[in-house]
Amino acid sequence: TGGHTTEILRLLSCLSESYSPRHYVFADSDKMSEAKIRSFEQKRSETFSNSQFTLDRIPRSREVRQSWTSSMVTTLYSILYSLPLTYKLKPDLVLCNGPGTCVPVCVSALLLGLLGIKRAIIVYVESICRVETLSLSGKILYYFSDYFIVQWPDLKEKYPKSVYLGRIV
Amino acid sequence: FRFKDSLAEDMGRADLVISHAGAGSCLEALEKGKPLVVVINEKLMNNHQLELAKRLHRDGHVLCCNCSTLVETLQSMDLSALKPFPPGQPEKFAVFLDEVSGVQ
Numbered sequence: 001t002g003g004h005t006t007e008i009l010r011l012l013s014c015l016s017e018s019y020s021p022r023h024y025v026f027a028d029s030d031k032m033s034e035a036k037i038r039s040f041e042q043k044r045s046e047t048f049s050n051s052q053f054t055l056d057r058i059p060r061s062r063e064v065r066q067s068w069t070s071s072m073v074t075t076l077y078s079i080l081y082s083l084p085l086t087y088k089l090k091p092d093l094v095l096c097n098g099p100g101t102c103v104p105v106c107v108s109a110l111l112l113g114l115l116g117i118k119r120a121i122i123v124y125v126e127s128i129c130r131v132e133t134l135s136l137s138g139k140i141l142y143y144f145s146d147y148f149i150v151q152w153p154d155l156k157e158k159y160p161k162s163v164y165l166g167r168i169v
Numbered sequence: 170f171r172f173k174d175s176l177a178e179d180m181g182r183a184d185l186v187i188s189h190a191g192a193g194s195c196l197e198a199l200e201k202g203k204p205l206v207v208v209i210n211e212k213l214m215n216n217h218q219l220e221l222a223k224r225l226h227r228d229g230h231v232l233c234c235n236c237s238t239l240v241e242t243l244q245s246m247d248l249s250a251l252k253p254f255p256p257g258q259p260e261k262f263a264v265f266l267d268e269v270s271g272v273q
Contacts, residue, residue: 003193014263018272093270121270128257129192131220147269149262152224165265167257 004099005033007127009040010169011097021052023089025082027060027101056089058082061100078104083111090118097125098137106141125149126162128169134159177201185248187239190222195231199254205231206246208239230254 005026012022022041026033034055045051061078062071078101086108094109096102106122113119124145126138131152134142142148148162156164173179176197180186186198187206198205207222226233229252234242266272 006193010257010259011262012259014259015266016263016272019266093266095266123266123269125262127192128196129221130217131224133217133220135217147265149265151257163265165258165261167255168259168262169257 003129004097004127005036007169008095008097009036011095011125012040017048017051021054023054023056023091025056025058025085025101025105027099028057029060056085058085058101058104061104075100075103079107083108086112087117091120094120094122098127098135100137103137103140106144110144121146123147123149125168126151126155128167130155190219192218192221195222195225199230200256202253204248204251206242207231207233209233209235228252
């Protein structure tokens with residue numbers, strides 16, 4: 001969604017073409033991200049000629065302030081949806097930055113790894129808005145990601161296994 | 170106006186930005202190098218949304234107030250005391266990612 005998309009596109013801005021093709025996965029209820037992504041990729045294709053990307057939508061895992069019990073149901077539904085998608089894409093690297101949408105995708109990627117089908121590196125970058133506390137996605141993925149990046153020193157102290165590179169968006 | 174797709178143009182022409190504590194708004198103003206007064210409405214916002222505004226205030230990048238103290242803040246503010254907000258560095262992320270994913 002909105003802020004997350006803007007942030008993740010900034011994260012991608014300095015990456016080389018080794019990171020291709022890029023598969024963007026976002027919530028079906030998200031109206032604005034597609035335009036931002038296309039605009040970013042359009043500019044990118046002006047520099048890199050063979051730039052490739054795809055767009056996929058999955059059911060939104062959770063609405064803001066949705067209750068615990070119903071969140072578990074909707075997240076489970078999203079996981080069932082994202083499993084075949086992740087299996088089809090078989091990513092080498094999963095990069096995410098915090099919307100609920102990323103949890104089902106990461107869970108799917110982890111499952112594929114556990115089943116010996118495809119082992120992806122999972123990199124999570126917590127939003128710049130998170131100065132002292134982690135988002136819910138962050139709290140979950142802190143334990144399941146390969147690299148967990150925070151953008152403020154307070155979080156690095158609280159979560160010692162995280163990586164602190166300063167502000168990167 | 171009630172809603173625009175982008176405030177980039179308006180912000181570009183402004184001498185001062187007065188905003189709610191939403192991260193997107195704050196960062197947009199700061200990145201354009203505009204002096205920023207953040208109006209905090211504790212009743213309306215989640216705790217986590219205030220984290221960034223409070224930190225920016227603590228680091229001297231923005232002025233903070235609430236609805237009732239806005240006028241007073243505008244009358245007595247010293248914008249020259251605000252520190253510039255350096256841009257983020259996605260290059261550092263690229264270097265890191267290249268290292269961990271084994272890209273040459």
